[in-house]
Structure formats: C-alpha cells, structure tokens
Amino acid sequence: MMSTLDTQQRATPNPWLDFWPRFLLFPTLAVGLYPPFIMGWGGDGWWVTTGGVALLTYCWFCVGGSFHEAAHQTLFRNPAINLWVGRVLGIMIGIPYTAYRETHRRHHAYLNTPDDYELWPYSDPRMSLTFRRCFVWLDLIGGVVTAPYIYARIHWTRDCRLGPEVRRMITFEYVLMAAVWTVGLGVLVLAAMPAGWQWQEFRFVWALPLLLSPVVNTIRKFVEHLGMTSTDPIWGTRTVAFGSPLTRLLNYFNFDIAVHGPHHRYPRAYHYELSLKLADYQHSHPGESVPVFPSYLAAVTDVLPCLWNYPATGTHEDVSASRVRSSDESSEIQWEPVTDEVENMPSIDRGQAVAHRG
Numbered sequence: 191m192m193s194t195l196d197t198q199q200r201a202t203p204n205p206w207l208d209f210w211p212r213f214l215l216f217p218t219l220a221v222g223l224y225p226p227f228i229m230g231w232g233g234d235g236w237w238v239t240t241g242g243v244a245l246l247t248y249c250w251f252c253v254g255g256s257f258h259e260a261a262h263q264t265l266f267r268n269p270a271i272n273l274w275v276g277r278v279l280g281i282m283i284g285i286p287y288t289a290y291r292e293t294h295r296r297h298h299a300y301l302n303t304p305d306d307y308e309l310w311p312y313s314d315p316r317m318s319l320t321f322r323r324c325f326v327w328l329d330l331i332g333g334v335v336t337a338p339y340i341y342a343r344i345h346w347t348r349d350c351r352l353g354p355e356v357r358r359m360i361t362f363e364y365v366l367m368a369a370v371w372t373v374g375l376g377v378l379v380l381a382a383m384p385a386g387w388q389w390q391e392f393r394f395v396w397a398l399p400l401l402l403s404p405v406v407n408t409i410r411k412f413v414e415h416l417g418m419t420s421t422d423p424i425w426g427t428r429t430v431a432f433g434s435p436l437t438r439l440l441n442y443f444n445f446d447i448a449v450h451g452p453h454h455r456y457p458r459a460y461h462y463e464l465s466l467k468l469a470d471y472q473h474s475h476p477g478e479s480v481p482v483f484p485s486y487l488a489a490v491t492d493v494l495p496c497l498w499n500y501p502a503t504g505t506h507e508d509v510s511a512s513r514v515r516s517s518d519e520s521s522e523i524q525w526e527p528v529t530d531e532v533e534n535m536p537s538i539d540r541g542q543a544v545a546h547r548g
Contacts, residue, residue: 208462212443213265216252217279223249228396239395246399248443251406253279255444261291264460277363281370284334285341286363292356293344298457302421302504307344309415315506322501326416333404413489414450417496419505423454424471424480426503428492431468433484440486451480 226232227242259265260276273287280287297308304314311317311325329336344352345360352360413428420426430437430448441448449464456467472480483489 208460212252212445212461213256216249216443217256217282220246220249220253220282224399227399243395243398243402247402247406250283250399250403251410252444253283254403254407255447257283257285257287257290258294258447259445259461261287261294262457264458277366280363281367284338284367286360286367288356288359288363289341289345292352292360293341296344298454300421301423301454302415302418302426304504306503307347308340309411309503310340310343312416312501312503315504319501323498326412326497326501329408330405330412333408334401337404337407409490410448412493412497413486414448415503416493417500418481418503421504424451427451427454427481428489429468429480429482430484430486430489431465431482437485448486451482 223242223246227246232238232242256265257276257279260272260279263269263272265275266272276287276291280290293307297306300306302309302313304316306313311322317325325336345357345364413430415427418426418428427450429451430441432438445461446464447453447461449468452459452464452467452471455471456463459467468482472478472482481492483492
C-alpha cells in the first residue's frame with residue numbers, strides 16, 4: 191500500500207542526534223562486539239547466539255550505509271575525512287572506495303538504464319530473462335561475492351569511460367585492501383598459535399554476520415529498485431518512509447537511505463533532509479500516488495513478484511528512450527541536483543545524464 195506523508199510530521203534537525211549516534215553506533219559496534227561474540231560472553235544459549243548474530247548482521251549492514259554516505263561526501267563536512275573514512279570502510283567490507291564511488295555515481299546519473307552499473311545485470315537488456323532470474327537468487331544468497339563483483343566490473347569494463355588516474359587509484363585500493371587483510375589475518379594466526387588454538391575449533395556461526403549482512407543489503411537494493419521501469423528519481427525507486435516506530439528507527443540508523451526517491455532526486459542532500467523533501471514533494475504533487483511505502487514489509491511484498499516476473503530495472507524494450515538529456519524541457523522536475531552529482535566525473539558526458547520520466 192502506498193503512503194502519503196503529512197507535511198506536519200517534521201522535526202527540527204539536531205546536528206548531534208542526526209549524525210553521531212548513527213555513525214558511532216555501527217562502525218564501532220560492528221567491530222567492537224565481535225570479540226565478545228566469539229568469546230561467548232553472555233553464555234552459549236541459542237537465544238544469545240541468535241541475538242548476537244542478528245545484532246552484528248544489522249551493525250555490518252549499517253556500516254554499508256556509512257560507506258554510502260562517505261561516497262556522497264555527506265557523512266562529514268570535510269571532503270578529505272569522507273575520503274579516508276570511506277577507504278577504511280571499503281577495506282572493511284571488501285569493496286574499494288573509488289570503485290564504489292564511480293559505480294554509484296553512474297547509478298545516479300543513469301538510473302535504471304544500461305549505463306547503471308550498480309544495477310547490473312538487471313539494468314542490462316543484453317542479459318537474458320533466464321540469466322536475470324537465476325542471478326537474482328545468486329545475488330540474494332551470495333551477496334558477499336556478487337556485490338564485490340558488481341562493483342569491480344567498472345575497473346575492467348572497457349565502455350565505462352574511466353580515466354587512467356581513477357583506474358590507478360582503484361588498483362591501489364585493491365592492493366591496499368589485500369595487504370591489510372593479509373596482515374590482519376596473519377596477526378590473528380600468530381596470536382592464536384601460542385594459545386594452542388586449532389582450526390577445528392572454528393565455529394561457522396562466527397562468520398554468519400559477515401555473510402548475512404550482504405544478503406540484507408541485496409534485499410534493500412531489490413526493495414529500492416527491482417522491477418521499477420521509470421528513470422525518474424521519484425518514480426523509478428521505491429521509498430520506505432515514516433510508518434511505525436520500528437520503520438523509523440531502522441531508517442534512522444541506516445542514514446535514511448530507504449527514503450530513496452528523494453535521495454536520488456537530491457543526491458547531495460543530507461540524510462536528515464530526505465523525509466522533509468519527500469513531504470514537500472507530495473504536498474506539491476497531491477494528485478500523484480508516488481511509490482512510497484509505510485513499512486519494509488509492504489515494500490518487500492510489492493517487490494516479490496518481480497523476482498520472477500520482471501527481474502529487471504528500466505524499460506528493456508526501448509533502450510534508446512532511457513537516454514534523454516538533463517535539459518529536457520518536457521520534464522516536470524528541475525534536474526540541477528543530478529547534474530551536480532555528475533559534474534566532477536570527467537569520465538562521463540554530462541549531456542547524457544538521465545532525466546526522463548518513464
């Protein structure tokens with residue numbers, strides 16, 4: 191069921207509450223809670239283990255939210271801090287910061303079109319329906335592998351138009367990531383040897399949060415995009431906003447990324463501004479039933495048939511129609527935020543930025 195937001199449901203932004211609890215709680219807890227979890231603090235009952243897996247999975251999922259904000263330069267006010275925090279978070283989750291940033295920029299510039307690398311293979315009409323139906327399940331179950339692969343494609347795909355400096359930076363970040371993980375694992379092995387620890391003592395449940403968090407992130411990606419045909423930022427995405435206190439809490443800790451239409455419409459907006467922008471849009475377009483859902487359950491219910499019926503984004507039947515200049519006067523929406531997002535990308539022609547209502 192679609193939801194209409196009330197413009198009266200507003201709150202004055204509090205800089206401390208709108209940032210620090212979100213950022214400190216999850217990168218900190220994602221790392222800090224792992225040693226107690228492995229050492230079995232709290233006992234070995236199934237409910238303790240299940241609770242630990244669920245909490246750590248959500249923490250690592252929200253690390254991805256912090257990574258996303260860093261790529262948008264909206265995590266911190268200082269661009270250099272965003273860059274280096276983004277690189278650290280990228281090493282943690284196995285995706286180089288620059289590869290993610292370049293892929294994600296194209297996602298905003300070419301939403302739901304063949305040039306949307308982040309939504310491959312669903313955005314690529316060259317991929318058969320059978321392939322996409324199969325890849326959906328591989329993506330869901332094996333997100334820990336498919337996500338790094340999808341973001342790595344931009345490094346070796348020839349038609350992505352990356353500059354040589356950007357390619358060198360991505361290569362450097364891959365080498366840095368390999369070095370950090372090699373040293374880190376080596377230190378763990380050396381520390382475990384004197385204590386007489388044996389590999390047979392490894393418990394699979396310890397790795398579950400790291401394996402399940404990419405699954406949750408894939409579900410988020412599907413909820414926001416799978417089956418959406420429009421290239422308009424509002425109409426080409428699903429938005430989950432307001433609703434129950436639980437929905438609001440989950441949105442809060444993941445930087446309101448689920449308020450996804452306004453995020454695409456205003457890619458440089460801070461997370462705490464997105465709900466207000468959505469309310470303003472709905473207030474100024476009272477006759478439009480935009481794809482806004484009051485809960486994740488409602489959005490998941492909407493996307494489930496697409497897993498089989500239309501595991502795709504965009505209109506594959508007419509690819510040429512999806513590439514319209516951002517200055518298209520027929521569009522009802524002004525596209526300055528989208529073109530601003532593309533402005534610092536020398537590898538992309540700004541004139542090809544997507545601004546088409548499907």
